[in-house]
Amino acid sequence: MSTEVWTIQKILNWTRDYLTKSGSPSGRLDAELLLGEVLKLRRLDLILRFDQPLQAEELATYKALIKRRSKGEPVAYILGRREFYGLDLAVRPGVLVPRPETESLVDEVVKFLTSDAAPQGAVLDLCTGSGCIALAVAHTLKDKALKGKGTERDVIATDLSPEALAIAIENRDALDLAVDLRHGDLFAAVPGLQFAAIASNPPYVRTETVAWLEPDVRDFEPRLALDGGVDGLDLLRRIARQSKDFLVPGGLVAVELGSREQAQAMSEACLQGGLSDPKILPVMGGPTSLVLARRPH
């Protein structure tokens, strides 16, 4: 970048090309999000002010952010936040950046909990990371209850990573939601409890595939959040085996996984674990899938 005048339009175009060459699959979007952060403008406002020149200080701040992104650092870590299900969540290294696909898991859990089929009881989110699933469910149920369209439920969420849990607590407190966040290995933090619904987006990448992930995922996001063992199903199998004991009769377990093959294997594991009626739901036309199963009445 030289000392010539840089308008918003010109710098966005330049950055798009630069980041694309650096390997970002979303150069233009990255540029808009980072410039919006520096100028404190929404993306739409950037477009409305295409001809506005940047001040030297703004340019210097922006350049530093672009440098970090060009080295692969995820935009969400640079900004320190990510929107999920309409909630503004803090994210930092140590926690997985919530993905849009996971919003489908929230949709399914909320749909079940607000249906006539749902038993009484609380909700459990295993492997909560930033807290995104638990917080989105709690927020949505609270919102619906305020509108007279259902009742709030207790929500508990657990994670093995103290770093992730600290960020989940920060998010819960910022959103003022009554989610109970506990440290522990899967169900170990909720002994003797039973739930109306269990949701989880556990690590499900096959160990040998971790090395082939996009660098911004592989080099920046926590391995504990990604590596699901040899076939990616280590935690999912444990969830399939243990869920029946932690669900009330008629309760739902809903998990996210990375492929149709994993979904098929999880469905079978759910049946072996005494759950019934497993369903595979593809997400957003990609390989990500959900598996839903119930504890029989």
Ligand SMILES: C[S@@+](CC[C@H](N)C(=O)[O-])C[C@H]1O[C@@H](n2cnc3c(N)ncnc32)[C@H](O)[C@@H]1O
């Ligand atoms: C794929 S991330 C999902 C985070 C969040 N639920 C989301 O959807 O963005 C998986 C999470 O599982 C946690 N985790 C890994 N092994 C675990 C275990 N044995 N028990 C509980 N949590 C675990 C990781 O720390 C990480 O936060």
